[in-house]
Amino acid sequence: xxxxxxxxxxxxxxxxxxxxxxxxxxxxxxxxxxxxxxxxxxxxxxxxxxxxxxxxxxxxxxxxxxxxxxxxxxxxxxxxxxxxxxxxxxxxxxxxxxxxxxxxxxxxxxxxxxxxxxxxxxxxxxxxxxxxxxxxxxxxxxxxxxxxxxxxxxxxxxxxxxxxxxxxxxxxxxxxxxxxxxxxxxxxxxxxxxxxxxxxxxxxxxxxxxxxxxxxxxxxxxxxxxxxxxxxxxxxxxxxxxxxxxxxxxxxxxxxxxxxxxxxxxxxxxxxxxxxxxxxxxxxxxxxxxxxxxxxxxxxxxxxxxxxxxxxxxxxxxxxxxxxxxxxxxxxxxxxxxxxxxxxxxxxxxxxxxxxxxxxxxxxxxxxxxxxxxxxxxxxxxxxxxxxxxxxxxxxxxxxxxxxxxxxxxxx
Numbered sequence: 515x516x517x518x519x520x521x522x523x524x525x526x527x528x529x530x531x532x533x534x535x536x537x538x539x540x541x542x543x544x545x546x547x548x549x550x551x552x553x554x555x556x557x558x559x560x561x562x563x564x565x566x567x568x569x570x571x572x573x574x575x576x577x578x579x580x581x582x583x584x585x586x587x588x589x590x591x592x593x594x595x596x597x598x599x600x601x602x603x604x605x606x607x608x609x610x611x612x613x614x615x616x617x618x619x620x621x622x623x624x625x626x627x628x629x630x631x632x633x634x635x636x637x638x639x640x641x642x643x644x645x646x647x648x649x650x651x652x653x654x655x656x657x658x659x660x661x662x663x664x665x666x667x668x669x670x671x672x673x674x675x676x677x678x679x680x681x682x683x684x685x686x687x688x689x690x691x692x693x694x695x696x697x698x699x700x701x702x703x704x705x706x707x708x709x710x711x712x713x714x715x716x717x718x719x720x721x722x723x724x725x726x727x728x729x730x731x732x733x734x735x736x737x738x739x740x741x742x743x744x745x746x747x748x749x750x751x752x753x754x755x756x757x758x759x760x761x762x763x764x765x766x767x768x769x770x771x772x773x774x775x776x777x778x779x780x781x782x783x784x785x786x787x788x789x790x791x792x793x794x795x796x797x798x799x800x801x802x803x804x805x806x807x808x809x810x811x812x813x814x815x816x817x818x819x820x821x822x823x824x825x826x827x828x829x830x831x832x833x834x835x836x837x838x839x840x841x842x843x844x845x846x847x848x849x850x851x852x853x854x855x856x857x858x859x860x861x862x863x864x865x866x867x868x869x870x871x872x873x874x875x876x877x878x879x880x881x882x883x884x885x886x887x888x889x890x891x892x893x894x895x896x897x898x899x900x901x902x903x904x905x906x907x908x909x910x911x912x913x914x915x916x917x918x919x920x921x922x923x924x925x926x
Contacts, residue, residue, distance in 0.1 A: 573611040573792040588802040604800040612828035615789035629758040640856035661865040667823040678912030684838035685906035691843040697757035698899040701851035716879035725879020743859030797825040
């Protein structure tokens, strides 16, 4: 074989020719490698996704099975052991999905920063809560106190139970914890205004009998609530977003974030929403056998609402307690106070609008022993977050108020 290049002529032996052919074949194979590598990477990515998100598949399968079986299996009280087994399965599935949702919320915090990551988690949970209450009002029997009882349970669980446990666990581990005083003040100021206007004021108006508003008063409350909540969101995500950030990151917080391996923000946002949908579906299914157990054993109906509200808040509860134990109290405060504020700011306008359209009366005023407990909770929250530092005493006080809330369920 002869090869000419310019004035130089090269002679190749058969062995050299074979070497050139092999070299060309090898170069051709190199061009084929990227396509093979792409297929391998896609398969590896799918396997990695299934391994990391198998809790979603388990939760989705559990929700699908109970949706397919219908209400007959969940309402069968003839076999108490089977009913208890169903309760345990649903409870484990809810908590497992909630913990996975918290993982994606942590990744969103790392990708988007505060307060955006926490705000996404809060708005996702509360928006689905609003959808649940609205669906019950539209398709179920008329229950004029449904929204009030749900919002009151959220306030008590978040401001007393979860805040108390977060402060206690964080104080036991870190003695004292710091937070941004301006951010907490903004939360509590807005919460107090909306809670008193929505859940307390109806008890003292005289236009209608009972703890209810007239149509004009409802329209005014809807407008004020939406405007105030919108102003708060603008402040939280705009010029004053530094109010809702940690003054300084603790070393264990940095180590925690370094252990995360986040994907894109869009991926974690989608997975967070999907996990929350699974949590809500499982919580709804959990409520059916829970109500049957309550009726069979004579337990107060308010306990079922409180348990369902607790399951709805499970993703935020886990995230808040973990943040407090990592000495990241500001994020814990953002999650729990944001849950209360979003619940009041979104639920009140939604249920009032549905009530006016469907002609269903809505009772908002908190009555009985729950009314002074609500006022005491707001006052204790202001005192707890008035100095910029917390300890275990404040946590114990809020847990005591939460115990009173549970007592009033069984002994009103």
